[in-house]
Amino acid sequence: METTATFLPKSVQKQCQAHLVPCKIRYTGQTDELEEQFIMDKQVISPLHENRNVTYIRGRKVIGEQVVFDDRTTYIMSTREDDSGNLLIEPTYKVTEIFNYEREGNEERLTDEISKFIECRELDSLIHEG
Amino acid sequence: MKLSNSTQALEYGMSVPPTVAGSLNSLHSKTYHSEVPKSILESTDEIILGVDEAGRGPVMGPMVYGISYCTRQYEKDVICKYGFDDSKKLTDPVRQKLFAMIYGGEIDGVGYATTSITACDISSGMFRFPPEKNYNLNEQAHDVTIALIDDVLKSGVKVGHVYVDTVGPPISYQKKLESIFPQCKFTVAKKADSIYPIVSVASVVAKVTRDIILSQCKKTEDEILGSGYPGDSKTVQWLRNEMKPLMGWSPYMVRFSWQTCATMLANSKSTIEIEWEEDAMTKKKMQWAPEQKNRPITLDSWYQ
Numbered sequence: 001m002e003t004t005a006t007f008l009p010k011s012v013q014k015q016c017q018a019h020l021v022p023c024k025i026r027y028t029g030q031t032d033e034l035e036e037q038f039i040m041d042k043q044v045i046s047p048l049h050e051n052r053n054v055t056y057i058r059g060r061k062v063i064g065e066q067v068v069f070d071d072r073t074t075y076i077m078s079t080r081e082d083d084s085g086n087l088l089i090e091p092t093y094k095v096t097e098i099f100n101y102e103r104e105g106n107e108e109r110l111t112d113e114i115s116k117f118i119e120c121r122e123l124d125s126l127i128h129e130g
Numbered sequence: 131m132k133l134s135n136s137t138q139a140l141e142y143g144m145s146v147p148p149t150v151a152g153s154l155n156s157l158h159s160k161t162y163h164s165e166v167p168k169s170i171l172e173s174t175d176e177i178i179l180g181v182d183e184a185g186r187g188p189v190m191g192p193m194v195y196g197i198s199y200c201t202r203q204y205e206k207d208v209i210c211k212y213g214f215d216d217s218k219k220l221t222d223p224v225r226q227k228l229f230a231m232i233y234g235g236e237i238d239g240v241g242y243a244t245t246s247i248t249a250c251d252i253s254s255g256m257f258r259f260p261p262e263k264n265y266n267l268n269e270q271a272h273d274v275t276i277a278l279i280d281d282v283l284k285s286g287v288k289v290g291h292v293y294v295d296t297v298g299p300p301i302s303y304q305k306k307l308e309s310i311f312p313q314c315k316f317t318v319a320k321k322a323d324s325i326y327p328i329v330s331v332a333s334v335v336a337k338v339t340r341d342i343i344l345s346q347c348k349k350t351e352d353e354i355l356g357s358g359y360p361g362d363s364k365t366v367q368w369l370r371n372e373m374k375p376l377m378g379w380s381p382y383m384v385r386f387s388w389q390t391c392a393t394m395l396a397n398s399k400s401t402i403e404i405e406w407e408e409d410a411m412t413k414k415k416m417q418w419a420p421e422q423k424n425r426p427i428t429l430d431s432w433y434q
Contacts, residue, residue, distance in 0.1 A: 026403040027376065037377035043158055056157075058378045058395070058404060059253030059386025103407070104254060105263030 005087040016076065016093040019053075020100045021062060048107045053099050061104035066097060067114065074098060144230040149339040153192060153246040154346055157382060161278070163243040164233070166285050167200075170241060175201040176290040179282065180328035181275055184336035186267070186297060188358030189365065189388040191344040192246040193267075195274045196336030198232075198328055199282060199289060204239040205327050212237065214330045222341070229338040232331070242335045243281065245274045246343060249385045256387035259407060268298055276310055283311070291315045293329045295322035347383055360390040369394055375402050 019038075041054040053064035075091035082088055102110040152160040170177060179199040186193050200209065212228060213219060220228070231237045247270060255265035275294065283289060292314050296303055304318035319325065323333040344358060356364030369390070372379055378386060378395055385391070395401050 022407065024405040025376070026405070031376050033374050033376045037374070037380070039157070039381065041157055045158060056250065056254065056381040059250075059381060059384075059391070060257045060259075060406070061254035103257075103259035105258035105260060 001084075003085045003087065005089065008088055008090040010090050012075065012091050012094050014093045015096050018074070018076070018095045018098045019064065020067075020098065021057060022102050022106075023057065023060075046104075053101070055101075062101040063104060063107055063110060064099040064101040065110055065114065067100050067117075069098075144226045145234075146342065147229055147233050147339060149194075149196075149233075149242075149244040149246075149335065150342050150346070153248070153339075153343050155382070157248060157250045159192075159245055159247045159251045159274070161243065161245040161281070163281060163285070164241050166241050166282075166287055167239050169204070169239050170199065170201065170287055173201045175203050177287055178202050178205060178328050179279065179287075179289045179292045180295075180322070180326060180330070180332040181278070181292065182295040182323050182329050182333035182336055183271065184333070184340040185344075185358065186271070187360075188385075189360045189369070189390050190249060190355065190358045190384050191347065192248050192340060193252060193271070194336040194340040194343070195245045195247070195271065195278060196242065196332040196334075196339065197244075197275075197278045197282065198240055198242040198331035198335055199287060200240045200328065200331075202291075208237060208239060209327045209331060214327045214334070218324055220330075220334065225334045225338050229334050232335070240331060241282070241287065242331070243278050244335060244339050245278060246339065247271075247274060249383055250381045253381070253385050253387040261408065272303070272306070276307070279307075279311060279314075283313075289314050291317065293322055293326040294318040295329050295333070296320060360388060366390075373398060373401070375400050 039055055041056070044050050044054075049063055053066075055062055055064070074095035076093035076095060077089050078092045079087055079089050100110065100114065102113075148164070149162045152162055177199055178201070179197055181195065181197050184194045184196070185191055209215070212231070213224070214228065228237075232240050232242060252267065252270065255270055256267065258264050279289070279292060292307070292311070294303070294307065294316065296318050297320065300318040300320060304316050307316045307318065308314075317326075322329040324330070344355065348355065353368075354364050355368050356362040356366075358365055360366070369379070369384070372384075373394060378384070378391065378401075
């Protein structure tokens with residue numbers, strides 16, 4: 001039997017920041033480790049890191065920049081299945097800020113990625129305007 | 131990071147050396163320079179300078195570079211008499227006592243400095259990506275040594291001869307130093323700390339500083355860290371006890387770039403797998419996520 005995927009609109013009170021990190025973390029769920037271990041390093045060592053987020057994941061230094069979408073609202077979604085196996089998708093957190101990270105040594109990609117993404121969104125707007 | 135009481139850290143009843151304070155609770159490397167003794171600035175005798183490190187091999191804590199300098203005559207008349215001439219004879223309490231005599235002013239003809247390269251700086255330098263941006267341990271060590279010598283020269287000390295203890299190839303390193311500081315003569319040698327008393331002083335400065343920084347990192351007074359070497363069973367036990375499933379260990383404390391850490395994280399059943407770009411580069415072919423029935427294509431499912 002064919003099943004469906006349905007988006008369930010819902011107002012959410014819980015807010016969070018989203019940090020897009022340059023690695024694949026094979027885990028989805030909650031953790032309390034970030035409270036102590038997700039350290040925002042305020043000491044600027046390189047001019048490339050000025051006004052950027054600097055933190056560490058398992059010894060790797062990652063450099064982050066805020067991504068701003070003035071015309072959009074971002075949510076963290078969760079999924080579940082109903083009794084018939086249909087997929088239900090609903091918002092659980094409203095994302096207040098998004099930061100995109102790259103590894104130290106690869107800071108150039110941080111700017112490249114964002115400019116390409118902005119270009120993609122501009123193109124998307126042009127296509128859908130008509 | 132919580133720190134234990136300094137009284138406990140100094141087992142032999144000495145005060146905390148001035149080289150320690152700036153490095154406590156710091157993610158980044160810190161340098162400390164003593165005042166240049168007047169006798170050195172006024173001397174016409176040749177000034178000699180020794181360089182040594184402590185903590186290159188351990189998986190935890192900083193790697194400390196120490197330098198010390200004095201006149202050649204002072205080395206002969208004073209330094210050797212205090213027993214610096216054979217560093218093999220120096221035990222931990224003797225080292226602490228000798229360094230206390232230097233920063234306390236009893237041995238007043240010696241200038242010294244340290245740079246404590248933190249576990250965080252060591253790991254992040256070695257883990258830069260792409261691999262050609264890697265800042266390896268030797269480069270980090272050379273740059274710190276060069277900066278320490280440069281600082282001393284800039285403070286007006288006319289250093290004539292520099293003695294450097296090295297674990298790497300001495301000849302190429304000596305040539306590198308001679309080209310940067312043509313005004314100085316260099317002797318770069320393995321085990322220089324047991325040959326040249328001024329290097330032995332530098333070794334004491336570095337080792338005492340590292341040991342105290344490491345002991346101050348204990349969360350409780352009875353926490354057992356071991357020597358910090360990967361082969362030490364107490365250190366391995368500490369790593370096992372402290373390992374967290376997602377982030378591993380504190381970046382203040384542990385050198386993640388050591389193979390011991392990678393192996394421990396990979397072999398533990400409770401650890402969450404994290405894949406980095408270089409891991410994908412070493413795979414034989416791209417691994418694609420199996421198609422899941424009835425799942426919308428979203429950015430996260432595409433990225434699996």
